[in-house]
Amino acid sequence: MNQEVKEPTPEEVDKLYKRLDKEAEAAGYHLNPDIEFTKELVRSLLINERRYGYWACPCRLADGVKQEDLDIICPCDYRDADLAEHDACYCALYVSGSVLRGEKAPESIPERRPAREDRSQFKEKQEGKVPTGTSKPVWRCRVCGYLCAREEPPGVCPICKAKKERFERFM
Amino acid sequence: MEMKHVEGENKGKVILYALSTCVWCKKTKRLLNQLGVDYYFIDVDLLGREEKDKVIEEVKKYNPVATFPTMVIDDDKVIRGYKPEEIRKELEK
Numbered sequence: 001m002n003q004e005v006k007e008p009t010p011e012e013v014d015k016l017y018k019r020l021d022k023e024a025e026a027a028g029y030h031l032n033p034d035i036e037f038t039k040e041l042v043r044s045l046l047i048n049e050r051r052y053g054y055w056a057c058p059c060r061l062a063d064g065v066k067q068e069d070l071d072i073i074c075p076c077d078y079r080d081a082d083l084a085e086h087d088a089c090y091c092a093l094y095v096s097g098s099v100l101r102g103e104k105a106p107e108s109i110p111e112r113r114p115a116r117e118d119r120s121q122f123k124e125k126q127e128g129k130v131p132t133g134t135s136k137p138v139w140r141c142r143v144c145g146y147l148c149a150r151e152e153p154p155g156v157c158p159i160c161k162a163k164k165e166r167f168e169r170f171m
Numbered sequence: 172m173e174m175k176h177v178e179g180e181n182k183g184k185v186i187l188y189a190l191s192t193c194v195w196c197k198k199t200k201r202l203l204n205q206l207g208v209d210y211y212f213i214d215v216d217l218l219g220r221e222e223k224d225k226v227i228e229e230v231k232k233y234n235p236v237a238t239f240p241t242m243v244i245d246d247d248k249v250i251r252g253y254k255p256e257e258i259r260k261e262l263e264k
């Protein structure tokens with residue numbers, strides 16, 4: 001199997017970088033201010049998109065089967081916890097306000113992703129009846145924690161732009 | 172399984188398990204190049220499935236969670252993640 005794909009052009013990288021930066025700032029997140037570093041990661045996201053069909057996390061070994069990689073599609077399920085604890089996500093694509101202000105420098109951090117059997121995409125879904133007192137099921141975005149009460153999760157998370165498949169039944 | 176060889180000053184057997192897309196891995200390679208040491212590396216994400224599984228098992232011997240970069244010096248000293256100080260300490264001796 002050959003994993004080589006067409007190299008993204010600088011224009012493509014630039015375009016996605018600008019989009020991610022805009023979306024991040026609008027949702028209260030920040031991209032790493034080290035533009036060279038960040039653009040290398042954005043380039044890797046484009047490579048992974050060509051290779052796997054989705055934005056597999058550049059700093060983790062993707063399986064290549066989407067269901068297996070669902071928790072590490074960027075932004076991954078672990079971004080917020082790592083931002084809170086280490087001021088950066090695992091790849092340091094996203095960083096905290098203190099890194100943005102230059103008070104801290106991101107570094108290589110420990111892996112938070114659990115063993116396969118403990119990953120949320122393999123946990124049993126909480127199916128069942130709508131709990132008493134609520135008229136609709138409640139859905140939770142596994143990426144950013146956004147909650148909404150409606151029949152179906154939204155197509156795209158209005159906060160972090162994660163897709164529908166990243167939602168889990170919360171109540 | 173084929174490792175790429177970067178020639179340089181011999182500071183022991185240095186093996187780097189890396190991913191081609193990972194920026195921490197790239198930084199590690201850059202540091203090794205800068206230090207001018209002799210090393211071998213493999214970009215595990217570029218392998219086919221069978222070979223990939225084999226290499227993962229190998230990495231797990233040194234680093235049970237198999238994260239990248241994993242650097243192994245003389246089959247013994249293991250450095251997990253991009254740790255510039257630790258790498259310098261080991262290879263600038």
Ligand code: SF4
Pocket residue numbers: 041056057058059072073074075076077078079089090091092093094
């Ligand atoms: S948020 Fe960071 S750690 Fe998570 S997938 Fe994206 S680049 Fe990787």
